[in-house]
Amino acid sequence: MPIDYFVWLIAGGSEAILVDAGYTPEVAEQRGNRIHLGSPIEACAALGYPPKSIKSLVITHAHYDHTGYLHELPSARIHLQERELAFWTGRHAHRAMYRSIVDQGDVLELVRRNFAGSVDLIDGDADIAPGVSVHLVGGHTAGMQVVRVDVEGQLIVLASDASHFYENVEADKPFSITHSTPGMFDAFDRSRELASSRDSVGLIIPGHDPGVRARFPDVGAAIGIESRVWQIA
Numbered sequence: 001m002p003i004d005y006f007v008w009l010i011a012g013g014s015e016a017i018l019v020d021a022g023y024t025p026e027v028a029e030q031r032g033n034r035i036h037l038g039s040p041i042e043a044c045a046a047l048g049y050p051p052k053s054i055k056s057l058v059i060t061h062a063h064y065d066h067t068g069y070l071h072e073l074p075s076a077r078i079h080l081q082e083r084e085l086a087f088w089t090g091r092h093a094h095r096a097m098y099r100s101i102v103d104q105g106d107v108l109e110l111v112r113r114n115f116a117g118s119v120d121l122i123d124g125d126a127d128i129a130p131g132v133s134v135h136l137v138g139g140h141t142a143g144m145q146v147v148r149v150d151v152e153g154q155l156i157v158l159a160s161d162a163s164h165f166y167e168n169v170e171a172d173k174p175f176s177i178t179h180s181t182p183g184m185f186d187a188f189d190r191s192r193e194l195a196s197s198r199d200s201v202g203l204i205i206p207g208h209d210p211g212v213r214a215r216f217p218d219v220g221a222a223i224g225i226e227s228r229v230w231q232i233a
């Protein structure tokens with residue numbers, strides 16, 4: 001199954017929140033068999049949001065493909081679930097199946113930023129800006145979180161790897177990499193609940209589905225980076 005890697009920018013006014021930090025060309029080369037299209041930080045800058053305007057960075061979970069450009073946002077406040085950092089600094093982290101799926105330098109950077117006081121370690125749900133909240137769902141990793149954005153009443157859930165593909169959440173089929181398989185089902189339920197309001201069911205955006213590119217407009221051409229930027233709302 002082809003797989004895409006997304007980061008999302010939540011922009012309003014002159015400030016923005018970045019959801020996840022992709023992976024670098026160095027990591028793509030180390031892991032092989034991965035195409036690196038370009039820096040998401042450069043894409044944000046092309047959209048009018050240079051690094052200094054990105055005040056917050058949500059790390060949905062600490063797998064390597066979500067933490068890569070952390071070091072290029074040294075002054076962003078990081079929003080991470082407490083149990084995610086606890087897991088990657090805990091007694092199971094050295095097991096090959098776990099340690100192979102994170103970039104150890106990025107995990108160390110998260111620890112360093114926490115010592116510097118620039119990480120909000122969340123336990124459960126938190127509002128991080130007007131209309132933007134994060135929610136612990138677990139399942140894929142110990143502290144997997146999703147992001148909900150209220151865009152003028154339309155509820156958008158950035159599911160990240162709580163649902164890699166549309167099919168995971170739509171057909172109730174968990175992805176194969178799991179911390180807890182029953183937890184993946186609970187994460188589907190929670191994502192659906194978060195996307196629903198009294199009168200509508202909003203959008204759940206999966207973390208790695210190439211179908212996302214077919215459902216939303218490519219807005220990169222106007223800024224010279226065609227096929228790199230899709231606008232959800």
Ligand SMILES: [Zn+2]
Nearest residue numbers: 063065161207
């Ligand atoms: Zn991922």
